[in-house]
Amino acid sequence: MVSEQELLNAIDTYGDMVKRLCVVYLKNQADSEDIFQSVFLKYYQTNKNFQSAEHLKAWLVRVTINACKDHLRDFFNSHKVGLDEVIEKPVLEDPLNKEVFEAVLSLEKKYREVIYLYYYEGYKADEISKLLHKNTNTIYSLLSRAREKLKILLGGEEID
Amino acid sequence: MIKEAFDKIGASEDLKDKTYTYVLRHTKKPLYPKLILSFGAFVLALIATYYIYFLPISFISFDINPSLELVLNRFDRVIDIKAYNSDAKDLISEISYFGDDYNEVLKELIATNTVQKCLSNDEVLSITLISDDDLKKEAMETSIEDYTLEYENIHCHKSSSEHTKEAHHHNMSSGKYQYYLLLVEKGYDLDLDDVNSMTIKEILELLGEDASFEGHHHGHR
Numbered sequence: 001m002v003s004e005q006e007l008l009n010a011i012d013t014y015g016d017m018v019k020r021l022c023v024v025y026l027k028n029q030a031d032s033e034d035i036f037q038s039v040f041l042k043y044y045q046t047n048k049n050f051q052s053a054e055h056l057k058a059w060l061v062r063v064t065i066n067a068c069k070d071h072l073r074d075f076f077n078s079h080k081v082g083l084d085e086v087i088e089k090p091v092l093e094d095p096l097n098k099e100v101f102e103a104v105l106s107l108e109k110k111y112r113e114v115i116y117l118y119y120y121e122g123y124k125a126d127e128i129s130k131l132l133h134k135n136t137n138t139i140y141s142l143l144s145r146a147r148e149k150l151k152i153l154l155g156g157e158e159i160d
Numbered sequence: 161m162i163k164e165a166f167d168k169i170g171a172s173e174d175l176k177d178k179t180y181t182y183v184l185r186h187t188k189k190p191l192y193p194k195l196i197l198s199f200g201a202f203v204l205a206l207i208a209t210y211y212i213y214f215l216p217i218s219f220i221s222f223d224i225n226p227s228l229e230l231v232l233n234r235f236d237r238v239i240d241i242k243a244y245n246s247d248a249k250d251l252i253s254e255i256s257y258f259g260d261d262y263n264e265v266l267k268e269l270i271a272t273n274t275v276q277k278c279l280s281n282d283e284v285l286s287i288t289l290i291s292d293d294d295l296k297k298e299a300m301e302t303s304i305e306d307y308t309l310e311y312e313n314i315h316c317h318k319s320s321s322e323h324t325k326e327a328h329h330h331n332m333s334s335g336k337y338q339y340y341l342l343l344v345e346k347g348y349d350l351d352l353d354d355v356n357s358m359t360i361k362e363i364l365e366l367l368g369e370d371a372s373f374e375g376h377h378h379g380h381r
């Protein structure tokens with residue numbers, strides 16, 4: 001059983017990650033916050049024993065991704081919004097960040113998620129395959145195609 | 161590049177605070193597992209306490225011809241007294257003993273009219289300390305000596321619990337059973353009922369100088 005202190009620690013440690021994942025999937029501030037709260041509600045109510053911080057992190061990633069996908073499947077949530085509603089002010093202030101951000105968010109979901117998990121969270125392809133329940137070779141292919149698309153969107157610049 | 165772009169994205173402190181409050185407000189943590197665990201722990205604690213407090217650890221046989229046995233727990237408290245004849249039942253009814261230190265119970269028994277009358281009629285009181293803990297027996301003997309040494313006809317013995325089960329099986333105190341074994345060893349053709357009905361004085365007269373258990377002392381009055 002998760003204690004109140006553990007809940008507080010989890011929100012503090014993984015809150016940013018959960019928020020970023022929500023932004024990657026939903027591209028919507030309001031929905032991101034709803035999913036954010038539902039993820040930590042699930043965490044607080046779980047009876048799962050987490051063997052390590054990495055184990056907990058991976059669980060939160062999966063729960064967040066699943067919650068976002070469920071949300072997107074709902075017809076009423078498929079509306080599009082301007083990026084201004086999604087991107088927070090500090091990002092908008094930096095033109096390069098804004099460009100990269102826009103480029104990533106403009107990719108199809110299947111490319112966005114692998115780009116984020118690989119480049120930002122630092123997961124390896126085999127780890128991403130477990131998180132997304134996809135074949136490792138599929139992950140490599142998705143990453144390769146995502147990089148090509150981003151390169152085009154960013155004016156031929158290599159991404160890292 | 162991607163890292164820098166996403167670095168600026170995060171959960172605001174306001175969102176974190178709101179989430180914490182939201183989760184606690186909306187949580188329906190099932191009460192039953194907590195209740196069941198708490199109740200289970202309580203029951204286990206009760207059972208453990210019961211066994212710790214009520215587990216017989218040592219015995220003190222008190223034989224004149226009222227024949228009875230104090231049952232002690234690990235804290236040297238009397239948790240029961242077994243009477244092995246009707247005289248003993250009457251004697252027990254004269255005292256209160258549950259939870260008392262064995263010294264207090266022995267003093268109370270010795271101070272009863274029944275026992276005082278026996279002692280002044282030159283009957284012999286045999287106190288047998290039954291335990292497998294030699295140090296404990298030594299300590300018990302030392303404390304009993306404080307109030308029994310003045311009596312010539314109070315004998316204190318020490319013994320292991322080797323024959324306790326047998327003794328109780330034959331409805332005898334461990335101390336009286338030891339005397340029975342000594343009599344049999346000496347060649348007397350006596351059965352358990354014969355010995356049970358004998359006073360300690362009569363038994364000692366038969367045994368003479370051979371009346372020794374593990375170690376004993378005689379008081380002097």
